[in-house]
Amino acid sequence: MTQDIGQIWVYLSASPLLGLTITLLAYQGAYWIYQRSGCNPLANPVLIAVAALVLFLLGTETSYDTYFSGAQFVHFLLGPATVALAVPLYTQFRRVRAMWFPVLAGLVAGSLTAIVSAVTIGQLFGASKATQLSLAPKSVTTPIAMGIAERIGGIPSLTAVLVIVTGILGALGARWVFDILNCRDPAIRGFAIGVASHGIGTARAFQVNEQSGAFAALAMGLNGAFTALLVPLLAGWMQI
Amino acid sequence: MLSALTQLLVFQLSGEIVARGLALPIPGPVLGMLFLFVALILKGGPGHHLQTGSQHLLQHLSLLFVPAGTGIMVHFHRVSSEWLPLLLSLLISTAATLAVTALAMKLCLRPAAAPGERP
Numbered sequence: 324m325t326q327d328i329g330q331i332w333v334y335l336s337a338s339p340l341l342g343l344t345i346t347l348l349a350y351q352g353a354y355w356i357y358q359r360s361g362c363n364p365l366a367n368p369v370l371i372a373v374a375a376l377v378l379f380l381l382g383t384e385t386s387y388d389t390y391f392s393g394a395q396f397v398h399f400l401l402g403p404a405t406v407a408l409a410v411p412l413y414t415q416f417r418r419v420r421a422m423w424f425p426v427l428a429g430l431v432a433g434s435l436t437a438i439v440s441a442v443t444i445g446q447l448f449g450a451s452k453a454t455q456l457s458l459a460p461k462s463v464t465t466p467i468a469m470g471i472a473e474r475i476g477g478i479p480s481l482t483a484v485l486v487i488v489t490g491i492l493g494a495l496g497a498r499w500v501f502d503i504l505n506c507r508d509p510a511i512r513g514f515a516i517g518v519a520s521h522g523i524g525t526a527r528a529f530q531v532n533e534q535s536g537a538f539a540a541l542a543m544g545l546n547g548a549f550t551a552l553l554v555p556l557l558a559g560w561m562q563i
Numbered sequence: 564m565l566s567a568l569t570q571l572l573v574f575q576l577s578g579e580i581v582a583r584g585l586a587l588p589i590p591g592p593v594l595g596m597l598f599l600f601v602a603l604i605l606k607g608g609p610g611h612h613l614q615t616g617s618q619h620l621l622q623h624l625s626l627l628f629v630p631a632g633t634g635i636m637v638h639f640h641r642v643s644s645e646w647l648p649l650l651l652s653l654l655i656s657t658a659a660t661l662a663v664t665a666l667a668m669k670l671c672l673r674p675a676a677a678p679g680e681r682p
Contacts, residue, residue, distance in 0.1 A: 346626075346629055346630060346633075347626075349629065350623075350625075350626045350629055354625075368625055369625045369628050369629060369632055370632075372626075372629045372632075373629060373632040373633050373635065376629065376633045377633060377635065377636045380633070380636060381636065387633065387634060387636055387637050390630075390633065391630060391634075394629070394630035394633070395630065397626065397627055397629065397630050398627065398630040398631060400620065400627050401592070401627045401628075401631075402572075402575045402591075402592045402595075403568060403571035403572055403575055403592075403620065404620050404621060404624055404627055405575075405590075405592035405593060405595070405596055406571045406574045406575045406578070406592055406595040406596050406599055407567075407571055407596075407616075407617035407620050407621055408596050408621070409574075409596045409597070409599035409600040409603060410599075410603070410609050410613065410614065410617040410618075410621075411617075411621065412596075412600055413600055413603040413604065413608070413609070416600075416604075422672075424671055425667075425668040425671035425672045426668070428667045428668060428670070428671040429664045429665075429667045429668040429671075430664075431667075432663050432664060432666075432667035433660050433663055433664030433667065436656075436659050436660045436663040436664070437656060437657075437659075437660040440652075440655065440656040440659045440660070441652050441653070441656040442652075444648070444651055444652040444655050444656060445648045445649070445652040447648075448647055448648035448651055448652070449645075449648055450645050450648035450649065450652070451641075451645065453641075454641065454645050454648070454649065458649070458652055458653075458656075461653065461656070462656075462657070462660055464624075465627075465628040465631070466592065466627065466628075467590065467592075467593055469631055470590025470591075470592060470593060471590060473590070474588055474589075474590055475588070478638060478641075479631060479634070480631050480632065480633075480634025480635055480637065480638065481634075481635065481638050481641065481642070483628055483631040483632045483634070483635075484632055484635045484642075485649070485653065486628075487628065487632065488653055489653050489656075489657050492653060492654060492657045493657050493660075493661065496657070496658065496661075497661055500658055500661045500662050500665075501661070501665060503662075504662060504665055504666065504669075506665045506669060508668075508669075508672070510668075511665050511668045511669060511672070512665070514664065514668060515660075515661045515662075515664035515665040515668070516661070518660060518661075518664045519657050519660035519661045519664065520657060522624065522625075542664075547593065547596075548593060548596065548597055551589045551590060551593040552589060555588030555589070556588070
């Protein structure tokens with residue numbers, strides 16, 4: 324006897340298989356669109372995949388917890404992936420050792436600006452405490468930012484979305500900021516993009532110029548580590 | 564891949580143990596990344612397995628953000644009631660970070676370059 328579709332759905336929706344499979348499908352589809360758009364930063368694959376999944380889950384009245392019981396297998400890999408960032412960081416580190424002083428100055432100034440300005444502006448316009456804490460690590464790569472948010476009492480999933488939006492804003496707008504400042508050095512441009520908008524900015528920098536990309540990748544790694552040290556201290560000090 | 568994943572997990576685990584053990588505010592995986600970074604400097608570079616394994620893992624790093632990003636559906640209410648501070652904060656802070664980082668580096672590069680060295 325064949326089961327009707329309703330019964331199959333009842334089985335599938337309770338199994339981790341569905342959450343895992345739709346995550347991979349949504350991402351592959353989103354990545355295809357991203358490539359077809361000529362890697363346009365507006366067609367960010369994470370943004371498209373998340374939008375598709377949210378629509379699907381809302382449409383099928385599936386709760387996020389049910390979905391996450393399957394998607395957690397992908398989510399878990401964020402930990403080892405964060406550790407793996409040490410490898411490209413090491414490769415870039417050797418290439419730019421000669422410029423250590425300006426790199427260090429840019430890192431400290433940029434990292435502080437990113438955290439303090441995000442929280443202060445949020446505070447100024449009436450964001451709640453949890454939102455302010457979720458904003459603090461918005462300029463660093465998602466696995467690190469989520470780890471920080473979790474640690475200081477922000478909302479990791481809100482941080483994940485804020486990080487992605489920050490990356491897209493930086494990738495789109497950096498050129499204008501640099502033009503206004505009359506900054507043409509590809510090393511500086513790359514490093515600033517990496518500090519402000521992590522991996523999405525880094526991907527963009529690599530498209531423009533190889534040297535910019537290398538500096539952006541270095542900036543992303545350094546800022547991730549530095550912000551992880553800085554935010555918990557600043558959060559206590561700024562009393563958010 | 565198996566050897567690389569094992570190495571990464573060992574570093575993550577040691578990062579987690581040190582972070583919890585010493586009650587450090589840093590996320591365990593970040594500490595694991597710093598440990599691996601120091602190990603790579605001491606060792607003079609990653610082995611073949613770790614090099615290719617981490618490349619594979621990082622190639623589709625964006626995929627790993629999707630489950631967490633989807634969690635936004637639980638926070639629709641927060642985002643719709645706080646969209647203005649969120650938007651202004653992201654816009655202004657991102658522009659300020661780009662500008663301050665670039666200016667700080669420009670300032671520190673200038674004394675190093677001899678006159679006429681840079682066009």
